[in-house]
Amino acid sequence: MPQARRMCGRLLSLTLLFSALLIPVVEARQMVSVARNEINMRTGAGTQHEPLWLLSRGYPLQVVAQRGKWVKVRDFEKDEGWVYRPLTSKRPHHVVKASIANVRSGPSTKTRVVGKLRYGEVVRTLEKREGWVKVSHQSGVKGWIARRLLWGW
Numbered sequence: 001m002p003q004a005r006r007m008c009g010r011l012l013s014l015t016l017l018f019s020a021l022l023i024p025v026v027e028a029r030q031m032v033s034v035a036r037n038e039i040n041m042r043t044g045a046g047t048q049h050e051p052l053w054l055l056s057r058g059y060p061l062q063v064v065a066q067r068g069k070w071v072k073v074r075d076f077e078k079d080e081g082w083v084y085r086p087l088t089s090k091r092p093h094h095v096v097k098a099s100i101a102n103v104r105s106g107p108s109t110k111t112r113v114v115g116k117l118r119y120g121e122v123v124r125t126l127e128k129r130e131g132w133v134k135v136s137h138q139s140g141v142k143g144w145i146a147r148r149l150l151w152g153w
Helices: 002-028
Strands: 031-034 038-042 051-056 060-067 070-074 080-084 093-096 100-104 113-118 122-129 132-136 142-146 150-152
Touching: 051 080, 060 080, 060 093, 113 142, 122 142
Parallel strands: none
Antiparallel strands: 031 060, 038 051, 038 080, 060 070, 070 080, 093 122, 093 150, 100 113, 100 142, 122 132, 132 142
């Protein structure tokens, strides 16, 4: 019986250790987007910290840590900083990571090109299909972009 108790204790310890290691991985995959016209990305968690960047509505960010109502985020260029969580949303967006991305009428390279977007432009995510994302740009362009040309969720 003592041997079985030790085994259960070890199993519980391993489970807790695995859970503790898994939590940062889950948080690292969490995404948010800017919910206001503009917000500051700061050097630390609080308004007393210097602004690093001004981020525009829809800009997608990957959450890497949290401190109270502040989240440490990473953008598609791997820049990191802090933003105030209530100024973000769960509305999915992508940013173009290719120099130029064709926006197509359907999820295939065989469909008509309806527009072009450039590096760093933000698009709202409307739908996803295998290897493709249907997007909407503030200019009015709407269509499909190959997933490999985008960053976000």
